[in-house]
Amino acid sequence: xxxxxxxxxxxxxxxxxxxxxxxxxxxxxxxxxxxxxxxxxxxxxxxxxxxxxxxxxxxxxxxxxxxxxxxxxxxxxxxxxxxxxxxxxxxxxxxxxxxxxxxxxxxxxxxxxxxxxxxxxxxxxxxxxxxxxxxxxxxxxxxxxxxxxxxxxxxxxxxxxxxxxxxxxxxxxxxxxxxxxxxxxxxxxxxxxxxxxxxxxxxxxxxxxxxxxxxxxxxxxx
Amino acid sequence: xxxxxxxxxxxxxxxxxxxxxxxxxxxxxxxxxxxxxxxxxxxxxxxxxxxxxxxxxxxxxxxxxxxxxxxxxxxxxxxxxxxxxxxxxxxxxxxxxxxxxxxxxxxxxxxxxxxxxxxxxxxxxxxxxxxxxxxxxxxxxxxxxxxxxxxxxxxxxxxxxxxxxxxxxxxxxxxxxxxxxxxxxx
Numbered sequence: 001x002x003x004x005x006x007x008x009x010x011x012x013x014x015x016x017x018x019x020x021x022x023x024x025x026x027x028x029x030x031x032x033x034x035x036x037x038x039x040x041x042x043x044x045x046x047x048x049x050x051x052x053x054x055x056x057x058x059x060x061x062x063x064x065x066x067x068x069x070x071x072x073x074x075x076x077x078x079x080x081x082x083x084x085x086x087x088x089x090x091x092x093x094x095x096x097x098x099x100x101x102x103x104x105x106x107x108x109x110x111x112x113x114x115x116x117x118x119x120x121x122x123x124x125x126x127x128x129x130x131x132x133x134x135x136x137x138x139x140x141x142x143x144x145x146x147x148x149x150x151x152x153x154x155x156x157x158x159x160x161x162x163x164x165x166x167x168x169x170x171x172x173x174x175x176x177x178x179x180x181x182x183x184x185x186x187x188x189x190x191x192x193x194x195x196x197x198x199x200x201x202x203x204x205x206x207x208x209x210x211x212x213x214x215x216x217x218x219x220x221x222x
Numbered sequence: 223x224x225x226x227x228x229x230x231x232x233x234x235x236x237x238x239x240x241x242x243x244x245x246x247x248x249x250x251x252x253x254x255x256x257x258x259x260x261x262x263x264x265x266x267x268x269x270x271x272x273x274x275x276x277x278x279x280x281x282x283x284x285x286x287x288x289x290x291x292x293x294x295x296x297x298x299x300x301x302x303x304x305x306x307x308x309x310x311x312x313x314x315x316x317x318x319x320x321x322x323x324x325x326x327x328x329x330x331x332x333x334x335x336x337x338x339x340x341x342x343x344x345x346x347x348x349x350x351x352x353x354x355x356x357x358x359x360x361x362x363x364x365x366x367x368x369x370x371x372x373x374x375x376x377x378x379x380x381x382x383x384x385x386x387x388x389x390x391x392x393x394x395x396x397x398x399x400x401x402x403x404x405x406x407x408x
Contacts, residue, residue, distance in 0.1 A: 003341075003391045004360040010309060010341055011251035011361055016259060021242055024263030028238050031267055 023121070030126050030193045079112045088116045097153040098181060104171045118158045119166040121186065127170025128193040130186040134165045137185050141167075154183075164188055234273065237283060238266050244284070244362070245291050251361040252295050254305050261298075265291045281371025288362050289372035292354050299350070306342035311335075337395065344394035348387055355380055356387040 078087045083104045085097045094116050098104065110122035121128055140161050143154035156167070168191070170182040245265050250258035268290050269276075276286055295302065345353060351373075358364045358372060366384075370377040 003388055003395065004356075006337070006341060006395075007345070007356070007360040007391070008251075008363075010338055011357075012247065013250035013255045013258070015243055016246045016250075016255075016262070020246075020259040020263075024242060024259070024266065025235065025238055027263050028266050028270060029235060031270060032232065032234055 026128060026191075026193045027126075030195060033192075033194070079115075081108065084109060086112050086116060092117070092159050093155050093157045094118060095153060095155050104169075104181065106169075106171060109169065113156075113167070116158075118156055119161065119188075120169060121166050122169040122171065123193060124171045126193050126195045127172075127182055127184075128168045128186055128191050129184050130191040134162055134185045134187050136160060136162050136165075140185065141183065161185070234266075234270050237269070237287075241284060241287050242266065245287055248288060248357070248362045249291055249295060252302050252305070252357060253298055254301075257298065257301060261291070261294050264294060268294070281368065285364055285368040285372040288358060288364060288368075289374065292358065292372065296350065296354075303346055306346050310339040310342040340394045340396070341391065344391045347394070348390060352383045352387040352390075355383040356391070359384055 077089075078085065080086075083099050085095075087095045089095065094113075096113075104122075104124070106122040106124045110120050113120040113122070140157055141154055142157070143152075161167070162185075164187060165185050166188050168182075168184050168186045170184075172182070242262060246258050246262040249261045249265070253261065265287060269287055272290075276283070345356075348356065354373060355369055358369045364372060366377050366380050369380045369384075373380070
């Protein structure tokens, strides 16, 4: 009897998905490429950049009244959590409404977006981007909808996403009640992740920022 | 190249490329696929942070990484127990058995389910240290010296723990595990 082989046969799982390998490598690369001093100072740096650009045209209105319900059973057209609501429409688009007062769970949002057919890479305290940024962002993302104090809402059209791209969501919490979420198209075959907050959206094309601030506007053009 | 990672952090990415799948396989075996994605990646983040503590005189990179992974798994003992409980109800057969005739397949599954239950019960009943040694040998396929380096224990302790663990597993499997045609055997 070879009990070691029996144990291996019983416990062995399929190999990891290639996306899991890539994602783990990106996490490691982020840590390797970021000097320790910079990582320590990131929060302050991020807050400074965002505070200076809070009124930029691409910053969506933020609701401070909350109003999110408890999670509903999956399998319906709407996924509702305390942090976000994701509604899939018959025409293939999806509406995402983020509660900026609650820290988004990257894994949950990523899984739910993918469940709705939206390829997404969601990270917390880091942001993944491609250089150059793939075109077509304005066709994929539209919004905002609603007026303050309504929570920031965007509509996503996954059918407009160019082949080989994903939506990168970078979640940057910088207080217990304020979170900014940066969104950008990335080329899945070539992107890098960094804990440094990207340059303010007005200076970059194809970027949307969901977060605090009272400004309303369209995403920067593609 | 792998030996240079202490002096050149960029080389650490090569360590990841060389060993991520092996670490993932080991963690997935103990905690399941969902946890393995995160914990395998976490293993390399911990290793990178602790790279200065790696002593090439005491062992190779591979067992060092498995040691880190084992420490991370140790923080999820309840999840590991739950996984074994679930596996006891889901017999996993080698592919050639799954392709057998329906009658043979049913018999094989009944037998396999019984064995799976006993095997997972045995795994749950082992002392944590014994289980670590057993699974590093069975799943990670490390040798005595490598396991000793991974867990930072003497090789003699590895031998005694492995012997004790294998005996308990055999005992749990009983006569049924000694059947010539057990579906686990290829």
